Amino acid sequence: MAMHLKRAYEACAPEDGYRILVDRLWPRGLSREAACIDLWHKEIAPSAELRKWFAHDPAKWQEFRRRYAEELDNNPAEVEKLAAHARRGTVTLVYGAKDERHNQAVVLKQYLERTARRPPASNRGRA
Template identity: 60%
Template sequence: MYDDAQPDDGARVLVDRLWPRGISKDRAALTLWLKDVAPSTALRHWFGHDPARWDEFQKRYRAELDANPDAVQQLLAFARKGKLTLLYGARDTEHNEAVVLLQRLNALLAA
C-alpha cells in the first residue's frame, strides 16, 4: 500500500479492515476496499504482526475465509478478469493477510 500505483496494477483491492496510516485515498488509487475479506478484529489483535504467531494466524484466517466465501469470490472475479493487486497496510511483506489470500486465490484458480 505504501508503493505508488502503477499502470499495470490491474484491479487494486485493499484487503485490510483498517485504512493504512498516512495514505490518502487519492494516492491509494483503489478499485475496491474489501473489508469483508480482512481478518476479524479479534484475529488481527491476537496476531499483532508477531511472526511467531504466523502459522497459527494462517490457520485461523483460512477458517475465517472458509466461513466467508462471498468475499473471496469477489476477489476471484477480479482475478479472472485480469491482473489483481492485493493491497495491505502491514510493513511486513511476508507475514500479512494478503499472503494468505494470494495462496487461497491461486489454489482456487488452479482448481
C-alpha cells in the same frame, strides 16, 4: 489469474491492474488519492479479533495462516467476489503492513491461487 501483492505506501503503477485494499482499517497517513484503490474489500480481511491476536507477530504466523484460511472457508461469498475480479484481469492485493512476508495479503493470495485450481463446488463429487 495474474495476482500481485503491494504495500499501500508503494507508488501505484499501470501494471498493478485492479487494486484491491484487503485491510479492515485504512492505512495510516495515506490519502485515498495517493492509494489509487479501486475497491476497499474490508469484508475479506481477517476478523478484528484475529487481527488483534496476530498483531503482526511472526512467531504467530503459522497459526494466523490456519485461522485466517478457516475464516475464508467460512466466507465463500466474499472470496468469490475477489476471485471474480481476478478472473477478469490483473489484480493487486494492497495491504498496509510493514512486514511484506507476514500479512493477510500473502495468505489471501495463496488461498485464492489454491482454490482457483479446485473445481467449483457445484461440480465436486460428480463422476
